[in-house]
Amino acid sequence: MSIPLRILYCNCSYANVVPKATKEAVLRALTESGMPFDAVPDLCEMSAQRDPSLHDLAGENVKIVACYPRAVKWLFHAVGAKLGDGAEVINMRTDSPDSILPKLLPEVPA
Amino acid sequence: MSATLPIPLVDAKPKAPRFRVAVYEGAGAEPLSSEVRTELVCALIAKGFSTSVVRPNGAVSPTNTGTLVVLGQFAEAKPERAEDGDAVVHFREIRNRPTAEVVALAEGIRAELNLPKPGGWKPWFPVIDYDRCTNCMQCLSFCLFDVYGIDADKKIQVQNNNKCKTDCPACSRVCPEVAILFPKYKHGPINGDVVSTDDIRRENMKIDISALLGGDIYEALRDRSAKFKSRFNKERDADKALEERTKCLVKLGEKLDIPPEVFASLPSMDQIRTKATEAAAKAQAALDMQDRK
Incomplete structure (x- = not known):
């Protein structure tokens, strides 16, 4: 049985390192898409607090829209949660909504 | 990921309980x-x-334990509180309710459970990239705020991330492998960006740290056969050396992007000496253990 794809959005709420316009555009597109998804205020805070929810949010077939993949991977590892090989991290610090959304939402043309 | 990765620090009692809100539009809801x-x-x-x-x-993602607040326009009345395995589920009808009122429902449940409000601090702490870390213990020896420790297998780990000084990335600059990340930092590779060969070769990183510490610890840590020595005990006049390093810290602070608050909160010279000795002993013990394996 295949593992269903999940989407996880991180709002990076507690620092100004991800462009606000990018976060807003991606979150709005996700909510308007009608796709199910998980959203968290800040993965760094969850990792710092050793929030066990990170174990639920990790997984094999998950697309994480957050920041640098290396940072996301080790933030999860810091609480003992492992991202599977099939996990994909999309970087809102460097990529524009125009390049992010086609990777997240199948109906958005690249 | 290799099989030799250290076991991450996970408290027996997690600091934050699972708490989530579901905006529910599945079966049985409009x-x-x-x-x-x-x-x-x-x-x-x-x-x-x-x-x-x-x-x-x-x-x-699944919610099998903790608290789940389910907000929806339900076709049938739901109990305010129900248990589902190890999870407690709070249902709230949101039909015809303004957004602020709906959010207040969730806030009320969070308050009832005495859960802390998130966002009270900028989550600033080091994250170790174990694909790069060589367990050299430089970070443990360098940090004066007890952020780092070693696990039962003598592997470096972040043990007290709440003791880390906000906006201070200094320990990441000590790391010769660029294995310490601060995801909220402005620039790469410390923010998690890909590490380039130029990053590793960056000589000024070593020069800065060498100057910062008087040139002894870097060499000592790299030369395990010489055994570890305190970062300060090579000096003939330790007090003078520490004073010089304090001056050096201020100058380098600007260069290394270390906030002045960090220097203001540095321990006294005696405390620094003690901490350095303790950290050196811990690091050396861990390195000795590695050598024996």
Whole structure:
């Protein structure tokens, strides 16, 4: 049985390192898409607090829209949660909504 | 990921309990309009709630334990509180309720459970990239705030991330492998960006740290056969050396992007000496253990 794809959005709420316009555009597109998804205020805070929810949010077939993949991977590892090989991290610090959304939402043309 | 990765630090009693809000539009509930959903999800995130949008056409992460607040326009009346295995589920009807009122429902449950409001601090702490870390212990020896420690297998780990000084990335600059990340930092590779060969070769990183510490610790840590020595005990006049290094710290602070607050909160010279000796002993013990393996 295949593992269903999940989407996880991180709002990076507690620092100004991800462009606000990018976060807003991606979150709005996700909510308007009608796709199910998980959203968290800040993965760094969850990792710092050793929030066990990170174990639920990790997984094999998950697309994480957050920041640098290396940072996301080790933030999860810091609480003992492992991202599977099939996990994909999309970087809102460097990529524009125009390049992010086609990777997240199948109906958005690249 | 290799099989030799250290076991991450996970407290027996986790610091944060599982708490999540679900905007529920699955079976037994009417879908929300796009506008209402967007406004509600944005408002929940702004208030620090982990939020799942549950729709019939896909999956979200499971919630098997903890507290789940389910907000929806339910076809049938739901109990305010129900138990589902190890999870406690609070249902709240949101039909015809303005967004602020719906968010207040979730806030009320969070308050009832005495859960801390998120966002009280900028989550600033080091994250170790174990694909790069060589367990050299330089970070442990360098940090004066007891952020680092070693696990039962003598592997370096972040043990007290709440002791880390906000906006200070200094330990990441000590790391010769660029294995320490601060995800909220402005620049790469410390922020998690890909590490280039130029980053590793960057000589000024070594020069800065060497100058910062008087040139002894770097060499000592790299030369295990010489055994570890305190970062200060090579000096003939330790007090003078420490004074010189304090001056050096201020100058280098600007260069290394270390906030002045960090220097203001540095321990006294005696405390620094003690901490350095303790850290050196811990690091050496860990290195000796590695050598014996």
